[in-house]
Amino acid sequence: MNSYREKLMDEMSRFRGVLNSYLSSLRDNLGGPEDLIKASFHLVLSGGKRVRPFILTKSAEIFGVSEDVSLPAAASIELLHNFTLIHDDIMDRDEFRRGVKTTHVLFGEPLAIVAGDYLFSIVFKLLVDNYSEDVASRLVKVFAEASMLICSGQTMDVLPSKYINDSDDYMEMVYQKTGALIEASALAGGVIANVDSEYLDSLRVFGRKIGVAFQIADDILGVIGDPRVTGKPVGNDIRNGKRTLIVLLAESRMDAADKRLFHSVFGRMDAADEDISMVVDLFNKYKVFDDARNLMNRLYREALDALRTLPSCRAREYLEYLGKYIIEREK
Amino acid sequence: MNSYREKLMDEMSRFRGVLNSYLSSLRDNLGGPEDLIKASFHLVLSGGKRVRPFILTKSAEIFGVSEDVSLPAAASIELLHNFTLIHDDIMDRDEFRRGVKTTHVLFGEPLAIVAGDYLFSIVFKLLVDNYSEDVASRLVKVFAEASMLICSGQTMDVLPSKYINDSDDYMEMVYQKTGALIEASALAGGVIANVDSEYLDSLRVFGRKIGVAFQIADDILGVIGDPRVTGKPVGNDIRNGKRTLIVLLAESRMDAADKRLFHSVFGRMDAADEDISMVVDLFNKYKVFDDARNLMNRLYREALDALRTLPSCRAREYLEYLGKYIIEREK
Numbered sequence: 001m002n003s004y005r006e007k008l009m010d011e012m013s014r015f016r017g018v019l020n021s022y023l024s025s026l027r028d029n030l031g032g033p034e035d036l037i038k039a040s041f042h043l044v045l046s047g048g049k050r051v052r053p054f055i056l057t058k059s060a061e062i063f064g065v066s067e068d069v070s071l072p073a074a075a076s077i078e079l080l081h082n083f084t085l086i087h088d089d090i091m092d093r094d095e096f097r098r099g100v101k102t103t104h105v106l107f108g109e110p111l112a113i114v115a116g117d118y119l120f121s122i123v124f125k126l127l128v129d130n131y132s133e134d135v136a137s138r139l140v141k142v143f144a145e146a147s148m149l150i151c152s153g154q155t156m157d158v159l160p161s162k163y164i165n166d167s168d169d170y171m172e173m174v175y176q177k178t179g180a181l182i183e184a185s186a187l188a189g190g191v192i193a194n195v196d197s198e199y200l201d202s203l204r205v206f207g208r209k210i211g212v213a214f215q216i217a218d219d220i221l222g223v224i225g226d227p228r229v230t231g232k233p234v235g236n237d238i239r240n241g242k243r244t245l246i247v248l249l250a251e252s253r254m255d256a257a258d259k260r261l262f263h264s265v266f267g268r269m270d271a272a273d274e275d276i277s278m279v280v281d282l283f284n285k286y287k288v289f290d291d292a293r294n295l296m297n298r299l300y301r302e303a304l305d306a307l308r309t310l311p312s313c314r315a316r317e318y319l320e321y322l323g324k325y326i327i328e329r330e331k
Numbered sequence: 332m333n334s335y336r337e338k339l340m341d342e343m344s345r346f347r348g349v350l351n352s353y354l355s356s357l358r359d360n361l362g363g364p365e366d367l368i369k370a371s372f373h374l375v376l377s378g379g380k381r382v383r384p385f386i387l388t389k390s391a392e393i394f395g396v397s398e399d400v401s402l403p404a405a406a407s408i409e410l411l412h413n414f415t416l417i418h419d420d421i422m423d424r425d426e427f428r429r430g431v432k433t434t435h436v437l438f439g440e441p442l443a444i445v446a447g448d449y450l451f452s453i454v455f456k457l458l459v460d461n462y463s464e465d466v467a468s469r470l471v472k473v474f475a476e477a478s479m480l481i482c483s484g485q486t487m488d489v490l491p492s493k494y495i496n497d498s499d500d501y502m503e504m505v506y507q508k509t510g511a512l513i514e515a516s517a518l519a520g521g522v523i524a525n526v527d528s529e530y531l532d533s534l535r536v537f538g539r540k541i542g543v544a545f546q547i548a549d550d551i552l553g554v555i556g557d558p559r560v561t562g563k564p565v566g567n568d569i570r571n572g573k574r575t576l577i578v579l580l581a582e583s584r585m586d587a588a589d590k591r592l593f594h595s596v597f598g599r600m601d602a603a604d605e606d607i608s609m610v611v612d613l614f615n616k617y618k619v620f621d622d623a624r625n626l627m628n629r630l631y632r633e634a635l636d637a638l639r640t641l642p643s644c645r646a647r648e649y650l651e652y653l654g655k656y657i658i659e660r661e662k
Binding site: 031032033035036083084087090091092109110111113114116117118120121122123124125127128129133134136137138140141143144145147148151152154155156158159162163 | 362363364366367414415418421422423440441442444445447448449451452453454455456458459460464465467468469471472474475476478479482483485486487489490493494
């Protein structure tokens with residue numbers, strides 16, 4: 001393991017401990033019906049990397065804001081993320097997430113819908129209860145606008161045949177569905193620190209680019225990730241028929257014969273490992289992975305450039321590590 | 332028609348026109364995918380009495396806040412209300428509301444879930460975009476806390492056998508599910524007007540009591556409303572097996588024989604009109620309607636008492652009319 005990665009993992013793991021205690025005690029102090037509390041916090045307290053709160057806290061720390069000050073907003077953005085996951089899982093009929101059963105499978109769909117709504121309400125309650133009125137109001141704006149974008153991205157994702165025709169559409173969807181909230185995480189750190197608009201812009205650019213790069217890394221791993229590391233079958237996204245960046249790039253380039261070959265495998269859950277290898281070879285022939293990696297690396301460099309306009313310090317270093325980890329990770 | 336009622340209806344109708352234009356132009360200026368916009372605003376722009384925004388605007392007007400200043404918050408609380416209706420209709424599998432098909436029936440469940448989430452995001456965006464940071468932050472708190480209560484009330488409603496055992500539980504559920512948002516409407520008007528905490532408390536009491544009285548009136552009409560006026564079959568709630576205040580009061584009082592008789596009809600969609608009459612007679616025997624009406628009238632008087640601690644003016648008069656209308660209405 002690289003040494004930067006070890007340092008990052010140690011710090012993220014320490015931070016997770018702090019955040020998880022905060023979230024547990026938040027749950028314990030809510031007065032609602034116990035079924036609502038259980039359903040709302042089932043996913044929240046079932047693990048998760050806590051990337052968004054980590055980015056928020058480190059972004060604030062760059063400007064001298066201590067962790068206990070940024071913690072409520074960090075918890076808030078994690079709840080916002082979990083609210084979208086609970087509702088997404090209902091829409092996609094997913095049965096597992098983070099290795100546990102999804103909220104609607106365990107608690108039924110009606111309660112899962114309310115659980116998401118409840119978390120979303122707490123998102124804003126946490127902000128106004130923990131920050132001065134000016135900071136709270138600006139954070140509410142950042143979070144509300146991010147959720148609007150997530151809803152837009154989710155709509156595109158729910159109706160791909162209408163909204164996702166090429167890799168540009170796809171990148172827009174990824175920005176809205178995933179990038180916007182990571183952008184909001186970085187930006188919120190700066191808002192808490194009350195920094196000027198140039199710094200806010202840099203945080204925004206860092207968050208947005210690293211957020212989109214994160215999804216591209218996922219898309220690459222979804223096709224050629226090592227099953228022993230990812231824990232998912234090789235070519236998982238191909239078998240599942242997921243129209244990711246990789247597939248959209250390939251489709252725009254393949255000749256008719258190769259396209260036929262590809263579609264004889266794509267979306268077939270029973271595809272053999274050799275079929276998957278054949279698809280990977282096809283994609284390599286059209287340099288799809290190269291181009292996806294180039295795009296991801298470009299986003300990473302632009303994210304880093306933005307980050308490096310901020311004061312140099314330990315917290316900034318962790319965000320640099322995180323960016324590097326996101327594009328180098330194997331799962 | 333009584334003259335107070337005519338005045339109220341005229342003013343509410345005028346206000347609805349203003350609010351509906353605001354909501355239409357809000358919709359037209361959103362940049363999201365058209366399916367999301369259509370699904371989100373389908374119910375919003377399909378009618379509705381606009382009681383909550385009316386209360387908000389009149390509460391602010393009592394303290395000299397003009398309608399154009401309170402309008403964004405009034406729109407916001409109506410969107411919050413509609414967000415909860417869209418999600419409730421999914422949970423309850425209701426197919427019609429306000430005379431039109433529900434959002435999930437028209438647009439599918441996934442889009443209906445996102446549509447609600449989108450409206451809920453806009454709720455907060457409207458507040459921070461239209462008010463000073465201090466007022467916005469206080470409004471966010473009022474709205475977020477109201478949504479948390481609505482989620483609690485909805486959970487009780489989804490799991491009645493666990494949470495609603497007697498009329499006290501039921502009244503608590505009604506406060507959370509319906510009263511809390513009407514309370515928030517009145518309170519928000521005072522927050523916009525920046526009034527002191529005594530006035531805020533009076534607004535809160537007025538909203539809460541009138542909100543709960545509103546639901547009791549509904550429960551009475553659900554059993555003995557005139558079908559020609561309500562547009563619903565006579566004894567609708569009895570046929571649907573709805574455990575409202577009326578039923579909970581009756582159940583706590585009936586002897587074993589009457590209880591058996593009642594349960595031979597309750598929840599039977601094919602019950603004859605004579606069966607319904609028999610149930611109404613039973614309820615009368617135990618003075619259920621009298622007691623429900625007494626409770627409603629007491630809430631009304633307490634609401635009026637609170638309202639009358641506020642400056643006397645035209646706007647306050649409309650709220651008095653509204654309170655009177657709520658308990659006297661026939662549909």
